[in-house]
Amino acid sequence: MEFLDRIICGDCLEVMSQIPDGTVQLAITSPPYNLGISYDNHDDSLAYESYLEWMKKVWVETNRILVPGGRFALNIAPTSIKNFRPIHHDFSNQLREIGMTMRTEIIWYKQTMGRRTAWGSWKSPSNPHIVPSWEYILIFCKDSWTLDGDAKDIDITSDEFKRFSDGFWYIPPESQRRGHPTPFPEELIYRLIKFYTYKGNIVLDMFGGTGTVAVVAQKTGRRFIHIDISERYCQIAQQRLETARIFQELPLPVGRTGKKAKVTRKGHQKYEIPASGEKKELVDQGQLLEKQGVYEPPEAQHA
Numbered sequence: 001m002e003f004l005d006r007i008i009c010g011d012c013l014e015v016m017s018q019i020p021d022g023t024v025q026l027a028i029t030s031p032p033y034n035l036g037i038s039y040d041n042h043d044d045s046l047a048y049e050s051y052l053e054w055m056k057k058v059w060v061e062t063n064r065i066l067v068p069g070g071r072f073a074l075n076i077a078p079t080s081i082k083n084f085r086p087i088h089h090d091f092s093n094q095l096r097e098i099g100m101t102m103r104t105e106i107i108w109y110k111q112t113m114g115r116r117t118a119w120g121s122w123k124s125p126s127n128p129h130i131v132p133s134w135e136y137i138l139i140f141c142k143d144s145w146t147l148d149g150d151a152k153d154i155d156i157t158s159d160e161f162k163r164f165s166d167g168f169w170y171i172p173p174e175s176q177r178r179g180h181p182t183p184f185p186e187e188l189i190y191r192l193i194k195f196y197t198y199k200g201n202i203v204l205d206m207f208g209g210t211g212t213v214a215v216v217a218q219k220t221g222r223r224f225i226h227i228d229i230s231e232r233y234c235q236i237a238q239q240r241l242e243t244a245r246i247f248q249e250l251p252l253p254v255g256r257t258g259k260k261a262k263v264t265r266k267g268h269q270k271y272e273i274p275a276s277g278e279k280k281e282l283v284d285q286g287q288l289l290e291k292q293g294v295y296e297p298p299e300a301q302h303a
Contacts, residue, residue, distance in 0.1 A: 004202065007214065007226045007241070009234040012206040015227045016061040023065050024225065025147060025201035028192055028213050030075035030184065031055060033087070048085060056094045058206060063098055065204070069147035071196045072100065075108070075184070077135040088136050095140050103145070106137035108188065109170045137169075137192070149198035155221070156194045164195045184212040193220055211237025215244050 008015050046054070062072055072095070076088045092102055111133050120129030141147075156164075171187050189212055193203060199221040205213035208226035210233050217224035218241060228234050 003225045004223050005218075007208070007211065007228075007234045007238045009228060009231050011229055012227050013057055013061060016058070016065060016206060019065045019204075019225070021064055022067045023202060024070060024204045025067055026071050026073065026193065026197045027062050027066065027204040027206065028073045028075075028189060029205050029207045030209075031058070031207050033077065052090060052094070055091065056098070059091075059095050059100075060098055062204075062206070063095075063100055063142055066142040067147075068142060069144040070142045071103070071147065072140040072142075073192045073196070074138045074140070075135060075188075076138065078132040088138065092138055095138075100140040100142055101145070103139040103141050104167060106139065106167045106169055108135045108137055109168060110134060110173050111170070137188075139196075147196070147198075149201070153198035153200055155199050160191075160194055164191045184209075186212055186216050189213050189216040190220065193217060193222060197222060208237060209233050211240050215240050218244055219248065 003015075003019055066072065074091060074095075076091060078084075078086075078088065096102060121127040169188070169191065171185055171191075173185060193216055197203065200223065202223045202225065203213060203217040204225045204227075206227045208214060208228040209230075211226055214224040214226040214237060226234075226237055228237070
């Protein structure tokens with residue numbers, strides 16, 4: 001298929017309309033939140049009803065191109081305090097209306113409240129504000145709860161399965177933004193891909209941004225389809241993929257030749273990378289994930 005393992009720059013609905021029915025095992029995305037966020041090439045301040053109509057068209061296409069049993073992981077945050085709209089409820093209602101089954105919701109606890117100004121009525125019950133320190137990952141499936149696959153292509157470890165099946169995920173936000181306002185941390189995508197797919201499955205992100213879903217899919221032996229309307233974001237995504245390929249194709253600095261790789265992050269499946277001659281080293285997949293820096297939370301705002 002011409003879309004596989006490619007960074008595609010274009011309108012998501014136009015590109016998705018060309019993907020055959022029943023192609024993708026997992027879709028992961030975080031859509032524009034329509035909060036006036038400064039994306040490179042998108043108007044993030046549509047009228048709310050127009051925004052919902054647009055997103056519903058995206059969900060219909062997502063459902064069409066998923067295989068039976070395919071999953072959709074939708075990352076969405078509680079919206080602003082001012083003019084609050086329960087967008088996560090509106091999206092889940094839309095997805096159930098088009099026939100998808102809601103499996104669960106994951107709480108992505110980010111703890112980004114280092115500096116706060118949006119207290120509302122300080123130390124008073126008059127009008128105090130709750131500032132969300134979490135986002136949702138809403139999980140849906142198409143037609144069946146079961147995704148068919150070959151047992152030999154299961155690569156999640158026992159430790160990973162136990163940890164990831166707890167729906168409260170503490171993962172700090174991504175500190176390396178690369179010009180994008182809201183990038184995924186690789187650890188978040190790693191968990192979703194390992195928990196919900198087999199090796200060789202196809203993973204789609206229709207709002208692909210700077211390519212985290214594509215990069216982690218490649219690192220874990222999955223195929224990917226990346227779509228984004230921004231040429232700048234797509235260029236960054238392509239650069240990240242090329243860098244990731246270098247680390248996968250060349251031996252990583254994991255100790256002297258002939259010694260086992262030193263595992264620095266517990267619980268991740270080992271990834272096999274070619275070494276010189278016929279020997280191969282097993283490198284923990286966690287070592288292929290980007291190391292996160294210290295997250296600096298922005299000033300919280302009222303809107």
